[in-house]
Amino acid sequence: MTPSRMAALAAALFILAALGTTGATAGGAEGDPVLVTDLEKACDGGEAAACHRLGAMYDYAQGVDEDLVLAADYYRRACDGGHAAGCYGLAVKLQLGEGVARDQGRADALIRRACDGGLAIACDNLPPATKTESD
Numbered sequence: 001m002t003p004s005r006m007a008a009l010a011a012a013l014f015i016l017a018a019l020g021t022t023g024a025t026a027g028g029a030e031g032d033p034v035l036v037t038d039l040e041k042a043c044d045g046g047e048a049a050a051c052h053r054l055g056a057m058y059d060y061a062q063g064v065d066e067d068l069v070l071a072a073d074y075y076r077r078a079c080d081g082g083h084a085a086g087c088y089g090l091a092v093k094l095q096l097g098e099g100v101a102r103d104q105g106r107a108d109a110l111i112r113r114a115c116d117g118g119l120a121i122a123c124d125n126l127p128p129a130t131k132t133e134s135d
Contacts, residue, residue, distance in 0.1 A: 036064060043074065048081025055089050068099030079110065084117030091122075 036057070042050035055074030058067045072093040078086020091110035094103045114122035 032063065043077060046081060048078045048083035048086060051075075051081060052078035052083050052086040052089065055086065059089065059093075068093065070099070072099035079113070082117070084114040084119040084122065087111075087117065088114035088119055088122045 036054070039050045039054050039057075043054055051074045055071045055078060056062065057064050058074060059071035060066070072090060075086045075089035075093060079090050080086075087110045090100075091107040091114065093099050094101075094107035094110065096102070108127045111122050111126055115126055
């Protein structure tokens with residue numbers, strides 16, 4: 001595993017741990033097709049957190065087959081819905097070129113957006129050119 005992929009995995013595990021404390025992963029839900037269907041319905045209904053959860057599931061093969069294209073799409077949908085972790089997840093995909101074409105400029109903008117949305121790990125990973133005095 002490359003160092004950048006390891007950092008992405010650490011970030012995702014951090015976010016998933018936070019989801020676990022809210023019950024989003026409680027009850028052995030991994031591999032539950034009903035959960036996937038329910039999350040898809042919620043995401044389609046505009047629930048950004050559900051889109052992010054699906055992105056993470058497809059990104060790290062949690063109860064579904066790994067699909068980096070789907071992961072990136074779900075992260076995008078989460079980000080479009082104002083979910084800071086979704087923006088960060090998409091930024092990582094853009095940095096690595098996983099499921100989407102590499103685009104460092106767009107990734108940097110999304111990391112800034114995630115930081116502005118209150119995601120501390122994004123603030124810690126702001127590109128030097130986008131850091132401000134208050135960061």
